[in-house]
Amino acid sequence: MTASRDADAPSMDGASADFAEIAPPLPSPTMLSPTQVQSGPPIEPLVRIVIYDPAQWETFVDEWVSSLKTKYHKVLRYTGANDRGIDVAGFEDKNYLQGVWDNYQCKHYRDAITPGTAWPEIGKMLWYSFRGEFAPPRAYYFVAPRGTGTTLTQYLTNSPALKAALIEAWPKAVADKITATQLIKLEGKFAEYVDAFDFSIFQPVSPREIIEQHRTTQYFIARFGGGLPPRPVVGAPPSDLAxxxxxxxxxxxxxxxxxxxxxxxxxxxxxxxxxxxxxxxxxxxxxxxxxxxxxxxxxxxxxxxxxxxxxxxxxxxxxxxxxxxxxxxxxxxxxxxxxxxxxxxxxxxxxxxxxxxxxxxxxxxxxxxxxxxxx
Known part of the structure; x- marks a missing residue:
């Protein structure tokens, strides 16, 4: 006897032979917490920051910057259109831009930072430091939700290659993007300055590093959840009144x-x-x-x-x-x-x-x- 088959069921002949029954997932080996029942599984911080819009990223950066304040004499954020390539600056001393300082370029990009995106930012740092508007920073970090792409990271970890690639790209990718009022050609004294510049100051920072620094701030739990860590045991009061x-x-x-x-x-x-x-x-x-x-x-x-x-x-x-x-x-x-x-x-x-x-x-x-x- 031939087994009957629903007329609407797909035939298992030909291409349809690749179909298979969908088995339900196995139950989780652990019990669901009340929080997970209410809000679903936790979302990792690395996943959260890549979906931030520019305003959310700005707020996150402001929170993260508070973690830098113990590292520097002063941390300032530069605002406005004419930032000269400076975003967040950490100053080691009261000489500020003429002293020892680090620059954090914290742009919101949809994708990982590419060389084409980085060239104008590096160009600004070279041009304005050449003009004496500030001393070159001790370090220049690229900070972005998805970090730096593979090609840019390779350049940032090989300063001679970074310099050579920037110089090659300058005429088309940098010269007309430093200022809206003039074309900045790589020639004369400026070319000599760029050739002698220490390109090892330009460094990548992974989003994971930024999140771990953010973890030390007062804002981490409110932004990413996870609850408070275990509380230390409280000792006995001191014998003398304070x-x-x-x-x-x-x-x-x-x-x-x-x-x-x-x-x-x-x-x-x-x-x-x-x-x-x-x-x-x-x-x-x-x-x-x-x-x-x-x-x-x-x-x-x-x-x-x-x-x-x-x-x-x-x-x-x-x-x-x-x-x-x-x-x-x-x-x-x-x-x-x-x-x-x-x-x-x-x-x-x-x-x-x-x-x-x-x-x-x-x-x-x-x-x-x-x-x-x-x-």
Missing amino acids: EHESVYVARLLAAYADHTKTEVPGLAALKAWKPLEDHFKRQRECFYHAEALRVFVRDKVEPGTFEGLQDEIYHGVADTADGDHADGFERVKAVTQAAQDVLLDAHPLGGSALVKDKRGICHQLANEDRLKWTK
């Missing part, structure tokens, strides 16, 4: 005095009240936890993020702080308990804030005169 503890400690002592109806002139006096002495030790430990969190996130999230966390805590405890309490000590306990109960799921630091951090932030707010324990 200067930045004076305000919140004084306010705690005033709250204890309000509770005991007796003057509490200093920490030594707390030995007369063991529960108060223990309470103070816990509050100080919480304060140092909050301070450790502030320092931990300082270089990892955008400016103002930790202050936003403090605001969340403040608004979560303000009504409790304003309420009626038997004394200042009771107010401290009520407010720190309210802080512990504040939900921070929507805040970017919520997952990193422990109970001690929440309670300690109350004492940071007391330091800033935003919370008071006694009327």
Whole structure:
């Protein structure tokens, strides 16, 4: 008996014999995270930057430039049409363009940078340094979403070949692109200057290098995600009070005095009240936890993020702080308990804030005169 076949099904004869059933993909060996269910799989930074439009690239570069500020005396970005081939400049000293400096040419190109794109930029650097408008930079880096192409990279790693190729291309690819007001011919003193110029200053920078430098900034997590790294264990507070503890400690002592109806002139006096002495030790430990969190996130999230966390805590405890309490000590306990109960799921630091951090932030707010324990 011949097996029946659907009339609409493709024949397996001839060219159709190349068809095959499509098998469903095998299940992932790992569980999906809530974030992946909501947003899909993470996109690598290298993939993200190649789809940036010019405005997004400019913002990314501005963020990345902040990573250079620890490397130089000053980092400046040049704007305007007449930038003379300078984009981002890192200066080693106060002599700026007449001293030791590096140039970062951070153009937004759809494709990897080719020699034809690079020649006019190199030409500007040669011409304007020849005229004495600035000293030649120590290094000149090409920075772009897709980096430099194979041919240009080969030239940039072989300075004699780079010079020879530029000189050959000059009449057609450079002479009329340095300035709109004149044709810059490679002749006379200028030709001698170019011939003696150190072409090894021109160097490629891979997008991966730029991303790794961007990773050290406060903007990386907000731009590329990935979450905060594991938080270090917080050690015990130092035995001696630090200067930045004076305000919140004084306010705690005033709250204890309000509770005991007796003057509490200093920490030594707390030995007369063991529960108060223990309470103070816990509050100080919480304060140092909050301070450790502030320092931990300082270089990892955008400016103002930790202050936003403090605001969340403040608004979560303000009504409790304003309420009626038997004394200042009771107010401290009520407010720190309210802080512990504040939900921070929507805040970017919520997952990193422990109970001690929440309670300690109350004492940071007391330091800033935003919370008071006694009327």
